[in-house]
Amino acid sequence: MRVETLEILCSPLERAPLQLETETSAEGEIRRFLVNHEHGLKFPIRDGIPIFVEPHQITGINGRFRKIYDSWAPFYDLLSRVGLYILGVSERKLRKEFIASLEIKEGDRVLATSVGTGADLHLIPQTCKFYGLDLSDGMLRICRNKMRKVGVPVELFLGQAEHLPFKDGAFDVVYQMGGINFFSDQEKAIREMVRVAKNGSKIVIMDETEQVARTLENIPGINAWFRHQHRPIVPPTALVPEGMEQMESCELYDGQAWYLSFRKPA
Numbered sequence: 413m414r415v416e417t418l419e420i421l422c423s424p425l426e427r428a429p430l431q432l433e434t435e436t437s438a439e440g441e442i443r444r445f446l447v448n449h450e451h452g453l454k455f456p457i458r459d460g461i462p463i464f465v466e467p468h469q470i471t472g473i474n475g476r477f478r479k480i481y482d483s484w485a486p487f488y489d490l491l492s493r494v495g496l497y498i499l500g501v502s503e504r505k506l507r508k509e510f511i512a513s514l515e516i517k518e519g520d521r522v523l524a525t526s527v528g529t530g531a532d533l534h535l536i537p538q539t540c541k542f543y544g545l546d547l548s549d550g551m552l553r554i555c556r557n558k559m560r561k562v563g564v565p566v567e568l569f570l571g572q573a574e575h576l577p578f579k580d581g582a583f584d585v586v587y588q589m590g591g592i593n594f595f596s597d598q599e600k601a602i603r604e605m606v607r608v609a610k611n612g613s614k615i616v617i618m619d620e621t622e623q624v625a626r627t628l629e630n631i632p633g634i635n636a637w638f639r640h641q642h643r644p645i646v647p648p649t650a651l652v653p654e655g656m657e658q659m660e661s662c663e664l665y666d667g668q669a670w671y672l673s674f675r676k677p678a
């Protein structure tokens with residue numbers, strides 16, 4: 413873990429600063445933790461990924477989706493490509509246009525609040541520092557294997573978008589691509605994106621529309637995401653905190669994706 417990463421981390425609930433500690437087990441195994449002694453907090457780092465949430469701490473519908481994404485992780489890239497193909501959307505084009513819309517500048521610290529398998533890592537400019545959080549250990553493991561092949565420095569974290577383990581104003585760009593339609597608490601997740609963004613930063617969110625959910629809910633395998641959908645799918649413009657600037661909301665790809673962007677005031 414880079415020193416500058418440690419400087420922007422905090423505990424997700426108390427927002428307490430963390431320090432890195434190492435322990436050696438009786439068998440000689442070296443284990444690393446992020447700790448705050450004052451608050452009695454200890455987060456393990458497993459295979460280089462800090463664990464900010466354990467399965468029993470996950471609340472609401474997030475628990476169900478963690479399990480779905482964990483079990484589908486090895487097939488996710490294929491399934492999403494097939495899903496987009498069925499919808500007549502080029503994944504390459506969609507990801508390229510989305511990443512371009514983030515307006516990443518040289519040296520920027522960029523946060524993906526549900527990085528998944530890192531399907532867009534190869535499109536991230538190599539001059540930025542990239543941070544990816546996700547709720548699914550399975551998805552992060554695939555992402556970790558992929559990140560060795562890209563030039564951009566990447567740090568991964570297991571956590572919930574509703575409780576980000578980062579200090580206020582840590583990032584130049586914050587984005588959420590897919591998944592937010594089914595978050596336990598979309599409003600909290602958007603507030604967290606705003607909190608961890610620097611003043612003047614761009615925040616971008618995109619997900620599929622209701623029309624897509626209706627098409628895909630009949631396709632075996634992919635339908636696991638859409639069955640038991642607990643609320644209508646609408647772009648969460650009403651959940652964006654007051655005072656945000658340059659807000660844009662539109663539908664893309666023949667109404668199959670909604671796109672929302674805004675800027676935190678400078």
Ligand SMILES: C[S@@+](CC[C@H](N)C(=O)[O-])C[C@H]1O[C@@H](n2cnc3c(N)ncnc32)[C@H](O)[C@@H]1O
Nearest residue numbers: 481526527528546547548551572573589590591
């Ligand atoms: C549709 S996938 C999108 C992954 C990736 N952003 C992409 O473009 O391929 C949704 C992702 O959101 C993650 N996720 C679901 N709920 C989450 C939450 N509350 N906090 C963080 N990640 C979450 C899932 O584990 C999954 O990796």
